[in-house]
Amino acid sequence: MDDEQSPGPLDEDLSRGLVHIHEKLGRRILEHDKLAAHVYALTEVLIASGALKLRALDQRKADDAKAMADEATSRWDGARVLDDTRDKYTVTPAPVDCASRVSVCKAACCRLSFYLSKQDLGEHTVRWDVARPYHIARRADGWCVHCDPATRACGVHERRPLVCRRYDCREDGRIWQDFEQVIPTAEVEALPPPA
Ligand code: SF4
Ligand code: SF4
Structure with a gap:
């Protein structure tokens, strides 16, 4: 098309950034699914064997979820911008x-x-x-x-x-x-x- 423009540096950065995010996200989802299957299987085996009580498991899950959320918040560095607003x-x-x-x-x-x-x-x-x-x-x-x-x-x-x-x-x-x-x-x- 005549009026189509070639991408500028920002468009290139943006598309490279999106590809990077999608790749990371896709990998994380696969890892998460594998881990979830492993945990479910393990839990079922332990409950069936009597080594684990459902009520105790639920309580422990709630405690661990809170601890993990606190830890993730404290170490998340993520995207950062220079904290200096000078012109x-x-x-x-x-x-x-x-x-x-x-x-x-x-x-x-x-x-x-x-x-x-x-x-x-x-x-x-x-x-x-x-x-x-x-x-x-x-x-x-x-x-x-x-x-x-x-x-x-x-x-x-x-x-x-x-x-x-x-x-x-x-x-x-x-x-x-x-x-x-x-x-x-x-x-x-x-x-x-x-x-
Ligand atoms: S002389 Fe200039 S180019 Fe060399 S290190 Fe110093 S600021 Fe950088
Ligand atoms: S002066 Fe800054 S922007 Fe320019 S080449 Fe060096 S690091 Fe890069």
């Missing part, structure tokens, strides 16, 4: 000359994982990891999907996330042994340089 366009970036350092630091900061803010998500520019919503999406090589593999420049510089704007590598021991002397850590040293 990213008002953040003053750290005075670091990235262009003169990138051959040494290799833009190792763009390998770090972080949450996006609501503002980032609302702009539909920066991509998030569908398997870990709403972390920045990273490539298989570990760098952010927006980091040019050849130059290590940011492909969404104007709309880069709040975290990228707030970030200051000067005191980051994961990147520099000595920022002033431009000495990176051994881990950064071992990374491949920009092409």
Whole structure:
């Protein structure tokens, strides 16, 4: 059809996200059905043998269900968004000359994982990891999907996330042994340089 448009990055993210959710859900349903069949069979055998009383089982089920619900609530991490509502366009970036350092630091900061803010998500520019919503999406090589593999420049510089704007590598021991002397850590040293 003439007026059909090719999907944008958001549509692709959305459909990848839905496929991921459906796959996980399908697997969980199968596992649940298997487990339920096992438990029913076990219960019937135990009741028939007299080892289990129905009333005691019901009481125990009610107690366990409550304990499991409390536990699930306490450990559910789920999809998270950065808890920082600052307007990213008002953040003053750290005075670091990235262009003169990138051959040494290799833009190792763009390998770090972080949450996006609501503002980032609302702009539909920066991509998030569908398997870990709403972390920045990273490539298989570990760098952010927006980091040019050849130059290590940011492909969404104007709309880069709040975290990228707030970030200051000067005191980051994961990147520099000595920022002033431009000495990176051994881990950064071992990374491949920009092409
Ligand atoms: S590690 Fe520091 S100097 Fe290198 S790109 Fe990141 S912010 Fe710039
Ligand atoms: S959005 Fe840009 S600055 Fe932020 S991690 Fe990705 S490439 Fe680096």
